[in-house]
Amino acid sequence: MSGMPLLEVEDLHVTFNTASGPVHAVDGVSFTMAPGASLGVVGESGSGKSVTARALLRLFAITDDARISGSVHFDGADLLRIDERRLRHVRGGQIGMIFQDPLTSLNPLMTVGEQIAESLRLHRGMGRSEAASEAVELLGRVGIADPERRATELPNSFSGGMRQRVMISLAIACRPRLLIADEPTTALDVTVQAEILLLLDELRRSEDMALMLITHDFGVVAATCEDVQVMYAGKLVEKASMAHLFDRANHPYTEGLLRLVPRFEDAHAGRLHPIPGQPPITGGGGSSCAFAPRCAHAFDRCRDEVPPEVAVGPQHLSACWLAAERAKDGTEAGRPWKRAQ
């Protein structure tokens, strides 16, 4: 990454006050994204990846009772400190967002055209009719046939994949510089998944916007992103370029996740290796490596001290006490082809 970063997140913490006490969902996350970059954020449910994405835009309901600290510099301004009015300008205008479940992401009582036009009128100051025709244009761009007619329909006449296309057109309506896609394909059929990923990739290139893709599926990241970071229990545990990570996964957690990607050639052997145990419900705040209880390589130090991020290669960081050692010797998942032998 060179030049001015588009997004610079530093020491981001998010805590929710719940009836059963505070939940530290994001615990000191820092990363940067260059303009036009593509970054995949991978982790299990509850690892804090979605919360991280929402925290960037302070996208929590009043009732969530979320406390956010750290800094999120986007295009020079700290999104955590600017006032509501400027923040709303960034939301939808500069940063677009797509969510996991296209079936519930759209207002069921508003035509899709209106829902897209709402954004256009808000951020691009368009009039009613201009926004309506631009909405039709956008629907066409994301591959919806007969957009003129479809724009006047309610979401319930669209299939899941089509609704996700509508969501994408809505998110890119105001030509944002960053598109955050939170598990955009999880709820979709595999074939539809591929189409949506392809569409996102095309749009990123043609619109020159950065893409942050949140997923639990390494396959999705591999298809779409150049860089990847892995989250566990509210912390980043490993960052690298995608190509690099596939070859040299360093963190034992990443290794475990990579082993979980089903491979066609392994299917007949029944070889899937689940990571034992469950992720902790309350992330962070501890004085140990959060992954230690589930880690096959854990030793005393892992249970006593939080491992720092260590550089293990060019633009490759890993938060593991064994990082240096594992970088030297290589890991099993770092060489997936070895597993077949």
Next chain:
Amino acid sequence: MQETTSTTAPSQPSRRGRLLRRLRDHQPGADRLAAGGSLRGLLLRRLRDGIIVLLLVVTVIFFLAHVVGNPALVFAPVDATDEHIAEIHRQFGLDRPVAERYWEYLVGLAQLDFGESTWQQRPAIDAVTEALPATIYLTVVGLGAAAVLGVIPGIVAGARARKPFDKASNLLSVTALSVPNFWLGLLLILLFGVQLGWLPTSGRFETASIVMPAATLGIVHGGRIFQLVRSATYEEMSKPYVTVARSKGLTEWDILRRHVVRNTGVTTATIVGWEYVRMWGGAVFAIEYVFAWPGVGLLTIDAAHRQDFFVLQASVIIAGAFVIFSNLLIDLGYQFIDRRITAS
């Protein structure tokens, strides 16, 4: 998505939540979609159901009255002999078998003949239609008050759950709906009628007479409307499309106004409609009695005291018909609120 809801929503799938879900399942819209019928089909279906319900009401009220009461005893002097009472029975036709009288009554009803009032010596229906406008007036004003007190604060409280406004209004509404309506009425009479002398305490002799009975209805029913609207709004606010609306850069006010309220509209209409029906089912009787409001409720209670079967039956049947009619109106109202319903 998944993780935010699991870590951040300490929401309670409480009894109220279940009630709301039931409410939603009862949405006539869904029923209609399943049946795939037209508006006329719906009207005909509702009409058929209404007639069946009315027939049940007629039957129950008829037998209940005839098993429990005996109007002859009201008319007979205290020292009346058995022959004397038998004479009165003959006079009113009470000596004939119940089944025969029931059939006769049904035949009469089919011709809109509700029988003769033993107490007022005129057709029972006249007594009821004379009292009906007063009750409609009271319940409509009362419902208006309940809707104002319940819907708007309910939406605001639901959108800002667990904030001070929510807590305060919630406490108030729980108090309001827990207080017995007649007791609240008496309290108001004592305060505004007797102590302060601002408002008339009973009857319907001046314009201001409506204020206290309608306010009582408004407070009690508004409390319940508030609870349900608050829950519905709170639940709606946690839906993904609201987060999407927020991510578009809309203000919280616009999110509420343009997205949430539109979606809770059907539920709100159902809740308010139900409260109207509930008023007819009970509160109106107690309130009319407390405030001596000359409506159907007061008439029904008087008729029961005087064992005037025909007036009693007529008022219950008319009230029942009115409830069925109101339900039908609510159903038609959905047509204009929820476009999905008409979309089929």
